[in-house]
Amino acid sequence: MNQMESLEITQPIRPRPDGKPVQAVQLPEPGEYGFVEQPQQDPCIPFPPQPIMLSEEAAKALSEELRERKIQFLTHFTRVENLASIMTHGLLPRSRLVAEGRARSIRFNEPYLPGAWQDAISFNISFPNYRLFYNLQEQRGVEWVVLLLDASLLLSQPFYYFLFPAANLVQVPSFPIEFAPYLQSVEMFRSLFSDTDNVRRAYLQIPDNYPTHPQSEVLTFSPIPQSSILEVHFYNTYKFSQWFLQNTPVALTIDKNIWVESLEYFSPRIDYPHWKSTFR
Numbered sequence: 001m002n003q004m005e006s007l008e009i010t011q012p013i014r015p016r017p018d019g020k021p022v023q024a025v026q027l028p029e030p031g032e033y034g035f036v037e038q039p040q041q042d043p044c045i046p047f048p049p050q051p052i053m054l055s056e057e058a059a060k061a062l063s064e065e066l067r068e069r070k071i072q073f074l075t076h077f078t079r080v081e082n083l084a085s086i087m088t089h090g091l092l093p094r095s096r097l098v099a100e101g102r103a104r105s106i107r108f109n110e111p112y113l114p115g116a117w118q119d120a121i122s123f124n125i126s127f128p129n130y131r132l133f134y135n136l137q138e139q140r141g142v143e144w145v146v147l148l149l150d151a152s153l154l155l156s157q158p159f160y161y162f163l164f165p166a167a168n169l170v171q172v173p174s175f176p177i178e179f180a181p182y183l184q185s186v187e188m189f190r191s192l193f194s195d196t197d198n199v200r201r202a203y204l205q206i207p208d209n210y211p212t213h214p215q216s217e218v219l220t221f222s223p224i225p226q227s228s229i230l231e232v233h234f235y236n237t238y239k240f241s242q243w244f245l246q247n248t249p250v251a252l253t254i255d256k257n258i259w260v261e262s263l264e265y266f267s268p269r270i271d272y273p274h275w276k277s278t279f280r
Contacts, residue, residue: 045115046176051158051221052184059155061186066151069193069208073148073230074123074218075265077133079107080143080239083232084247087254091224093119109136113167113219120219122166123149125192126209129165129217130268137266143239146265148231149224154189157222161188165215192216204271214269233260 054062065071078086092100094108113120128146137144153159160183162169169175182188192211195201199212206212234240240261244251 045117045170046180047116048120048160048221049180049183053158054155054186058186062189063155065186065189066154071126071151071209073151074125074153075128076121076123076147076149077128077136077144077265078147079109080145080234080243081107083145083243084250086147087226087229087232087250090226090228091121093121093221093223095119096223114170117166117170117219120160120166120221121224123218123220124216125151125211125218126207127214127269128265129215130272131215132165133266134268144235144266145243146233147229148233148265150228150230153220153224153228154218157220158184160184160219161192162217162219163188163191164213166217166219199274204274206271210269210271214271214275229258231260232258233262233265235261235263235266237261 076091113122133144136142160166162183169179172179179188192213193201193208194212196212201212234243240259
């Protein structure tokens with residue numbers, strides 16, 4: 001198996017609430033969570049390509065892709081203790097949080113993106129990266145929420161499209177030549193929804209608005225305004241009530257229709273049996 005094929009390996013780790021058990025993955029030992037100082041740039045890790053605003057033609061093409069695939073939102077999961085800050089200031093790059101002196105009050109997630117990529121904000125299209133999210137949910141004493149954000153963000157600021165997790169892909173030797181120049185293109189966006197040597201979307205009945213690979217992601221280095229958040233999903237009513245009571249001044253400034261209690265985005269995608277049986 002070569003490096004690129006190995007990046008396709010994933011496995012589901014939690015069933016939908018249908019009562020069917022799924023064997024849990026072996027979790028790595030948890031690291032030290034919270035703010036870490038930006039490390040010196042590893043010379044082997046390429047810097048992010050210069051952000052490029054979409055041309056009028058590219059924006060029109062991407063808008064058509066979103067419309068045809070009925071892609072309505074991006075997802076972003078975060079620790080519940082970050083939510084009050086996000087609902088007040090929006091999602092901000094790490095460097096902005098450092099500059100404003102608020103980085104140490106924010107809890108960041110491992111695995112960290114390498115080098116200069118750490119300043120990016122990560123999203124998944126239509127559904128969270130459930131393999132990573134499951135591992136994070138297994139941490140004792142840590143609670144999570146899932147944000148749904150307006151997919152039109154993809155038209156208003158530069159984004160980078162990754163077929164596989166960015167933390168892995170940027171370290172592949174062929175990345176600077178085979179991927180980096182095309183990360184912001186409409187063509188790369190389309191490739192997120194293409195069949196692969198191992199996966200046929202029609203056979204797996206992957207919805208049109210889901211990328212082919214469950215761990216694909218999109219990154220931006222630009223701030224995300226709070227107004228782009230369409231919904232905030234809590235695991236259950238108790239978790240929401242607990243947060244609301246602790247953050248009432250902030251919560252009361254937000255449209256009540258934004259709050260949702262649902263297991264939907266805390267579970268695997270509907271095609272998880274394939275990834276479990278195909279990749280061991």
